[in-house]
Structure formats: C-alpha cells, structure tokens
Amino acid sequence: MPEGPELHLASLFVNRLCGGVVFTGAVTKSEVSKSPGVAFSCAAYRISAASRGKEVRLTLTPIKSDDKRRGKAGEADRPVDIVFRFGMSGYFRFTPEDEVPKHAHLRFHSDERPRRVLSFVDARRFGSWRAGGSWQPGRGPxxxxxxxxxxxxxxxHLSDRAFDRPICEALLNQKYFNGIGNYLRAEILFRLNIPPFVQARGVLEDLHPEETKGQIPDKKTQEQKMVPDLLRLCHSIPLEVVNMGGKGYDPEKADYSDFEAWLQCYCVDGMSSVRDHNGRTMWFRGDPGPLVPKDSKSVKKRTKKDDHQDQKVAGTSSNNKKEKVIQRQTKKEKSSSEEETSGTVRRSERQRRTRSTDGK
DNA sequence: CGTCCACGTCTAC
DNA sequence: TAGACCTGGACGG
Incomplete structure (x- = not known):
C-alpha cells in the first residue's frame, strides 16, 4: 500500500492510536532484518509521527518523570527520530502483544497491561529505517x-535531464515527485488525458508558477485555475486517497474494496498497459505517446476473481527481463497488435475473454 | 507443483 | 539499463 497517501495515512494512524500511549523499554528488531537496530531504551516515552512524500518519521520522546531516577546506563533522555521507507509492502500495526503480525521487523512496546506493540511490518523487506537521521537527502518536497x-x-528545474524522460517516468522521480508511485501516476495522467509517453518537459513547461499571492486574478486566470493542471493533480489526487479515510492504506480486504473502487485506470479492466523503460507497468487509456518503448507489449488487465480473464494482445515480443522468454514475432503480428493497442481503441467491445495466443 | 506479478528503491556492470 | 533485494497471492497444469 505504500505511496504518498499510504505513508501519510500511516502517520495519522500512529498519532491517532498511539497518541495517548506510554511506551517503555527497548525498541526490538527482528533477527532477519538488515536494517540497523535502534539504540533507544527508555522507561517511559511517547511516539508521534509525521510524513513527507514516501517517508514516515517516528519521534520517540522520553517522558520526564518527577523522580529523577534516570541515569540508568543506556537510558535515553533526548527525543530520537526514526525515518522509515516502506518499500513495496511496509505498514504499521498496533496490536496486543500476542497478536504481533508476521514480518514485524521493528517493534515498540507499550507500558500497558496487557501490553500492546506498535510494529513496522514489511513482508518483502524492501523497506528500511534509519535512526537519528532526517528525511532522505535528495527527495523533493x-x-x-x-x-x-x-x-x-x-x-x-525543468532544464534537468530528468524531464527529458517520458512524463510517466519523470513522475516516479522522487527528487521532484516525492510521494508519487505507480498507481498515482496512472490515475493522474488518466484524469487529464495526458499520454504517458510524451516528454515531461513539454507537459510542464507551460504551467504557471502559480500561487501568485496578492495578485487579483483576471477572468482568464480564474478560468485557468478552474482546470487543475498536472502539478495540482499531483497534490489533490493523493489527497483524495487520504480523505477516503484509511481505505487504501489498510491491507485488510474489507477496506481495500473502497480503494479499488476509487481507481479509474490503474489495474482497471479495459485499460491498456505497457512496461516503461524501467520495467514498471504503466496503465493508461488511448494513445501511449511517442516515447513508448519500442518493444513494449500491451496487456489487457487480468481480473482477480470474478471474471478471471487473462488476455494478452497478440503480437510483439514478450520482453520479460527475468525469464527471458524469447518469443518469435512476425511483422504481420506486430502491426496488427499496434493497430489494436495504441489507437485509443475504444473498448466498446466488452472485454473479450478470448485468450489470443501471443506470438506463438 | 510451477510461473508471473506486485503500491520501490539501490548499486553494479 | 539490468539485476538484486524479498514474500506471497493469483492463476495454470
């Protein structure tokens, strides 16, 4: 669940559930985790959270006790910050001690009875944390x-080479779009009908610096402001997810359906998708744009349960990096595929469940 | 059983 | 621009 909205929801989650809780003792780490342990131990401390893009910072604040029997060796008295990145599967849980989830790699123990535990859970372990530091340098606002x-x-910074890239790839550059991830880029470009593989600079260079405060907008400016531009949607669409209120963050299925319903493009039946230059799946509708990878393969969505369709568009070589499946391809098949996949292809013809054998 | 895919970085050739 | 890093769910045979 981790793009900007999920990270921010995680910070709200921690503040809401742990705000009044006193934690105690050491911060414990799973054996298997490669992230460094957190050298913090305290008889009584509180936890608060903040987020910035795709990072969450926990602040552990020792509670000053009246009796000054502090001074035990290793006892903290200053606040400590821990900055987390969530990778592909990270999230926080707050559970009774005997219900700590699998893959809980960093744990904070409450001073309650029964005890509860705030856990950083991360099945794939692509996430990480660092104590004592701040936000990762190089990540943008x-x-x-x-x-x-x-x-x-x-x-x-539009002269930066980063904006030579297709807009869909630039949107994943955390130096400029800290918080945008794979589902957000699809949703954002979809709502503006921007082809994903057009050069980023061209999309951005005409945008206003905006927020020219104190200036009375004339009618034209007002009209322009009515139409949200790309950068504004990079802000407002993630906030839509936040305002759904915990859905989209919680990995539990019950909440996830709301988030799924919110998606208009990403993984939506009838949309097209191709691998971008970094091997990430870009979901879109219509024209992919001129900078689409040459050997890209268009794929129709596979639905999960209901109608389990798994339909690929015939044609172009399957460029699966890992498995290196070398597919034969004929020019004829290629052209027919492009005809079907690139041109907006009104999918009026309901999702066909025909499994066209690809390139075989 | 097996293969493919996943909301993200990292670093090495 | 490839892998590497990981687990697990969906789906296919």
Missing part, C-alpha cells in the same frame, strides 16, 4: 504537504 515548494521545485 512532499506532493501533499508541501505543495507550494513541490511545484516550485519542479518548475524551476
């Missing part, structure tokens, strides 16, 4: 919480 400087940061 938060798309949700630092909108103004985010916008400024992008528009003042």
């Amino acid at each position: 938060c798309i949700m919480l630092e909108y103004s400087s985010f916008r400024q940061n992008v528009l003042s």
Whole structure:
C-alpha cells in the first residue's frame, strides 16, 4: 500500500492510536532484518509521527518523570527520530502483544497491561529505517504537504535531464515527485488525458508558477485555475486517497474494496498497459505517446476473481527481463497488435475473454 | 507443483 | 539499463 497517501495515512494512524500511549523499554528488531537496530531504551516515552512524500518519521520522546531516577546506563533522555521507507509492502500495526503480525521487523512496546506493540511490518523487506537521521537527502518536497515548494521545485528545474524522460517516468522521480508511485501516476495522467509517453518537459513547461499571492486574478486566470493542471493533480489526487479515510492504506480486504473502487485506470479492466523503460507497468487509456518503448507489449488487465480473464494482445515480443522468454514475432503480428493497442481503441467491445495466443 | 506479478528503491556492470 | 533485494497471492497444469 505504500505511496504518498499510504505513508501519510500511516502517520495519522500512529498519532491517532498511539497518541495517548506510554511506551517503555527497548525498541526490538527482528533477527532477519538488515536494517540497523535502534539504540533507544527508555522507561517511559511517547511516539508521534509525521510524513513527507514516501517517508514516515517516528519521534520517540522520553517522558520526564518527577523522580529523577534516570541515569540508568543506556537510558535515553533526548527525543530520537526514526525515518522509515516502506518499500513495496511496509505498514504499521498496533496490536496486543500476542497478536504481533508476521514480518514485524521493528517493534515498540507499550507500558500497558496487557501490553500492546506498535510494529513496522514489511513482508518483502524492501523497506528500511534509519535512526537519528532526517528525511532522505535528495527527495523533493512532499506532493501533499508541501505543495507550494513541490511545484516550485519542479518548475524551476525543468532544464534537468530528468524531464527529458517520458512524463510517466519523470513522475516516479522522487527528487521532484516525492510521494508519487505507480498507481498515482496512472490515475493522474488518466484524469487529464495526458499520454504517458510524451516528454515531461513539454507537459510542464507551460504551467504557471502559480500561487501568485496578492495578485487579483483576471477572468482568464480564474478560468485557468478552474482546470487543475498536472502539478495540482499531483497534490489533490493523493489527497483524495487520504480523505477516503484509511481505505487504501489498510491491507485488510474489507477496506481495500473502497480503494479499488476509487481507481479509474490503474489495474482497471479495459485499460491498456505497457512496461516503461524501467520495467514498471504503466496503465493508461488511448494513445501511449511517442516515447513508448519500442518493444513494449500491451496487456489487457487480468481480473482477480470474478471474471478471471487473462488476455494478452497478440503480437510483439514478450520482453520479460527475468525469464527471458524469447518469443518469435512476425511483422504481420506486430502491426496488427499496434493497430489494436495504441489507437485509443475504444473498448466498446466488452472485454473479450478470448485468450489470443501471443506470438506463438 | 510451477510461473508471473506486485503500491520501490539501490548499486553494479 | 539490468539485476538484486524479498514474500506471497493469483492463476495454470
């Protein structure tokens, strides 16, 4: 669940559930985790959280007790910050001690009875944390919480080579779009009908610096402001997810359906998808744009349960990096595939469940 | 059983 | 621009 909205929801989650809780003792780490242990131990401390883009920072604040029997060796008295990245599968849980989830790699123990545990859970372990530091240098301002400087940061660096890339790939660059991930880029570009593989600079260079405070907008400016531009949607669409209220963050199935219903493009039946230059799946509708990878393969969505269709578009070689499946391909098949997949292809013809054998 | 795929970085050739 | 890093769910045989 981890893109900007999920990270921010995680911070809200921690503040809501742990705000009044006193924690105690050491911060414990799973054996298997490669992230460094957190050298913090305290008889009584509180936990608060903040987020920035795709990072969450926990602050452990020791509670000053009246009796000054502090001074035990290793006892902290100053606040400690821990900055987390969630990888592909990280999230926080707060559970009774005997219900700590599998893959809980960093744990904070409450001073209650029965005890509860705040856990950083991360099945794939692509996530990480670092104690004592701050936000990762090089990551840009938060798309949700630092909108103004985010916008400024992008528009003042358009000469950067990063904006040579297709817009869909630039949107994953955390130096400029801290918080955007794979589902958000699809949803954002979809709502503006921007082809994903057009050069980023071209999409961005005409945008206003905006937020020109004190200036009375004339009618034209007002009209322009009615139409949210790309950078504004990089802010507002993630906030839509946040405002759904915990859905989309919680890995439990019950909440997940709401999030699924919110998606208009990403993994949605009838949309097209291709691998971008970094091997990430880009979901879109219509024209992919001129910078689409040459050997890209278009794929129709596979639905999970209901109608389990798994239909690929015939044609182009399957460029699966890992398995290196060498597919034969004929020019004829290729052209027919492009005809079917690239041109907006009104999918009026309901999802066909025909499994066209690809390139075989 | 097996293969493919996943909301993300990292670093090495 | 490839892998590497991981687990697990969905789906196919």
